[in-house]
Structures are given as C-alpha cells and as structure tokens.
Amino acid sequence: MPTLDVRDVPPVDRHDRIHDAFAAMEPGETLTIVNDHEPKPLFYEMAAEVEAFDEEGYAVTREAADEFRAEFPKRE
Numbered sequence: 001m002p003t004l005d006v007r008d009v010p011p012v013d014r015h016d017r018i019h020d021a022f023a024a025m026e027p028g029e030t031l032t033i034v035n036d037h038e039p040k041p042l043f044y045e046m047a048a049e050v051e052a053f054d055e056e057g058y059a060v061t062r063e064a065a066d067e068f069r070a071e072f073p074k075r076e
Contacts, residue, residue, distance in 0.1 A: 005034040007066070015042060018072075022050065028076040030057070036066045046072060 004021050006014045014035075022031050033039060038060055046053040057073035 001030050001032055003032040003034065007034060007036045015045065018042065019050070022046075022053070022072060022074065025074050027052070027074055030071050030073040033070045033072060035068045035070065038062070038068050039070050043070070043072075051075075 002021060002025060004018060006017060009017055018031070018033060025031055033042070043055070043058055047055045052074050054073040054075045058071060060068055060070040062068050
C-alpha cells in the first residue's frame with residue numbers, strides 16, 4: 001500500500017502530487033496520505049473528478065494534532 005507524506009510539501013503542490021501518485025497505482029491498491037489536517041477538500045475533489053476513486057472505501061484517522069492518515073482506494 002503506497003504511502004505519501006505531504007506535510008512537508010507546499011500546500012499549493014499537494015493535490016497535484018497526490019493525484020499523480022493515485023494515477024500511478026494499480027486498480028485495487030490504496031494510497032495512504034499523511035497530512036497535517038483532515039483532507040476533506042481533497043476527498044470531495046477526488047470524488048467529483050476521479051472516476052477510479054472508490055469513495056466508499058475512504059477512511060481517515062487522526063494520529064496526532066498534526067498527523068492525519070487518509071486512505072484513498074482505487075477501484076478494481
């Protein structure tokens with residue numbers, strides 16, 4: 001399961017990097033994003049724009065005040 005920590009990536013570059021990593025995955029894989037906030041805007045963007053995103057399988061957990069782990073599964 002690929003993991004992408006974007007906490008040190010400038011906010012303006014985060015979504016592009018995440019979209020590229022998601023597109024590079026095989027169907028059935030899940031991309032785990034480590035972020036400094038809950039990525040709700042990214043969830044809505046992916047749900048609206050990325051047909052391969054399995055929004056039913058999306059999950060997010062808060063590990064620390066500045067660490068959220070969100071799972072973005074790709075449809076098989």
